[in-house]
Amino acid sequence: MKAAQFSEYGGPEVLKIVDLPDPHPGPGQVRIAVRAAGISGTDWKLRQGQLSFGAELPQTTGRDVAGVVDEVGEGVTDVAVGDRVFGISDDGAGAAELALLTFRAIIPPSLGFVGAAGLPIALETATRSLNQLGVTNGTTLFINGASGGIGSTAIQLAVARGARVIGAASAANQNYLRLLGAEPVTYGDGMTERVYALAPNGVDVALDIAGSGVLPQLIDMAGGAQNVITLADFHGAKEHGVHFSNGFVDGHGFDSLATIGELIESGRFWLPVDRTFPLADIAEAHRVSESGRVRGRLVLLVN
Numbered sequence: 001m002k003a004a005q006f007s008e009y010g011g012p013e014v015l016k017i018v019d020l021p022d023p024h025p026g027p028g029q030v031r032i033a034v035r036a037a038g039i040s041g042t043d044w045k046l047r048q049g050q051l052s053f054g055a056e057l058p059q060t061t062g063r064d065v066a067g068v069v070d071e072v073g074e075g076v077t078d079v080a081v082g083d084r085v086f087g088i089s090d091d092g093a094g095a096a097e098l099a100l101l102t103f104r105a106i107i108p109p110s111l112g113f114v115g116a117a118g119l120p121i122a123l124e125t126a127t128r129s130l131n132q133l134g135v136t137n138g139t140t141l142f143i144n145g146a147s148g149g150i151g152s153t154a155i156q157l158a159v160a161r162g163a164r165v166i167g168a169a170s171a172a173n174q175n176y177l178r179l180l181g182a183e184p185v186t187y188g189d190g191m192t193e194r195v196y197a198l199a200p201n202g203v204d205v206a207l208d209i210a211g212s213g214v215l216p217q218l219i220d221m222a223g224g225a226q227n228v229i230t231l232a233d234f235h236g237a238k239e240h241g242v243h244f245s246n247g248f249v250d251g252h253g254f255d256s257l258a259t260i261g262e263l264i265e266s267g268r269f270w271l272p273v274d275r276t277f278p279l280a281d282i283a284e285a286h287r288v289s290e291s292g293r294v295r296g297r298l299v300l301l302v303n
Contacts, residue, residue, distance in 0.1 A: 003281045007058040009049030012283035012290075015061070021206075022098055023091075025073035029100045036117035037279075038064030039096040039298040040149070041232075044286045046092070048264065061282075062095030063088050066107060066116035067303070070098075079106065086116035087257060095282055095300055100102060103254040108261035111268040118149060118273050118297030123260055126154035127253035129229055129245055130161070133205040137162030139284025142203040142221055146182060149271065149297040154207060154216045155180045156269050166198055168257060169212075170210030172288060176295060180270075206280075208242075210292075216239045272296035 006014040021091030025031045041256050066086040066134050071080050072299045077300025079085055088094075107116045129150075135141055135158050145151050146167025158165050159181040167182035167189060177184035185194040191214070196202065204227065206218040218228045225241040237244035247253075262268035277285040285298050 001097040002279065003093060004061050004279065005058050006061065006249075009047065009057075011262055012044070012047070012161065012286040014047065015283045015286065016032060017280055017282075019058075019091075020096070023093075023100050024283050025071050025100055027074040027077075028076060029073040029090065029102055030066035030069050030076055030079055030085070030104060031063065031071040031098055031100055032071050032104075034065050034067040034094065034097055034099050034302040035113035036066050036276075036300055037062045037089075037118045037300040038094075038119070038121065039282075039285050039300065040064060040122065041288045041289065043095075044269065044290050048176070052218060052303075060093035060096065062099075062115050062300070063092055063095035064120045065089050065099045065101070066113040067099070079104065084113070084116075086113075086120060086213040088120050088254065095279060095302070097118065097302060103252075103257065105257035106261075107169060108264045110265055114273055114276060114299050114301070115271070117299050118271055119153075119260065120254075120257060122149040122153040122271065122297065124247060124253045125150050125231060125245075126157050127256040128247055128250065129207050130154060131253060132243070132245055132250070133207060133227070133229055135161055135163050139163040140199055140203045141166045142199075142206040142213065143163050143182070144206065144208045144214055145169070146177055146291075147295055148209065149294070152180055152210050152271055152296055154209070155182045156263070156271075159231065160263055160268055166194075166195055166203065187212070190268055191220065195221055205233070207227075211236070214244050218242075231234075241294060273299050275299075276301050 084107040087101040089099040147169035165182040174184040206222040208230035215236045
């Protein structure tokens with residue numbers, strides 16, 4: 001099968017399309033013919049060598065996938081050959097013609113492969129973060145970095161729980177945040193004051209997705225470090241006593257894959273795909289992702 005791989009850490013140029021042996025599912029796994037694969041921040045951080053998780057070079061890439069089941073492993077009863085599914089590539093090899101999945105779900109009827117491929121990582125991360133923060137009906141949540149894939153997802157999931165959401169994004173994304181159900185504020189000097197103008201007593205909890213060095217401000221807004229979670233500022237979290245949420249350590253929220261369909265089919269959830277790229281252009285997709293100027297998700301077209 002054709003797959004994206006890198007044999008050294010570095011910029012997007014280290015990504016190559018290579019031929020690899022076809023994988024086959026073990027117990028509990030399914031194999032899919034990949035139709036589309038999402039690009040997440042984890043992908044390019046692994047490629048740069050910022051994250052390792054003990055993996056050795058060469059490495060494949062890509063975790064978010066959507067496609068059609070073409071082989072099932074022993075004990076699989078939830079899906080069958082021919083089903084349209086989306087989920088997480090078990091070996092981080094979703095940017096390929098074939099992928100193995102343990103965490104998967106049937107694609108909601110109204111969603112295509114491209115839309116489904118943008119969901120899994122954003123959905124799991126947002127769900128895990130909201131659960132850890134205890135977001136529920138009546139909670140006021142502030143999100144720093146609200147217009148990307150995880151932020152867009154977190155806004156809508158929080159609103160569906162009955163929360164009030166205030167989100168920070170660039171000036172160009174203010175109307176976009178309103179469409180998702182958030183009250184927008186802009187980044188930069190004066191952001192704290194703009195939040196207090198909307199919520200004079202501060203917020204209940206805060207989620208940092210952007211990692212832009214604002215943890216002290218979020219701690220002030222939310223009334224303490226215990227009410228803040230960051231997904232992006234590992235060193236800041238240690239310095240300020242904030243929890244750094246990590247699905248590899250904290251447990252995961254992949255159960256959300258099977259439950260998001262209700263919100264999608266009722267029109268209460270929508271995660272836009274900013275751009276698509278053919279698999280051969282994965283390096284360019286990584287460059288765009290690294291720029292941070294993405295509204296929603298980036299997706300590779302595979303088959």
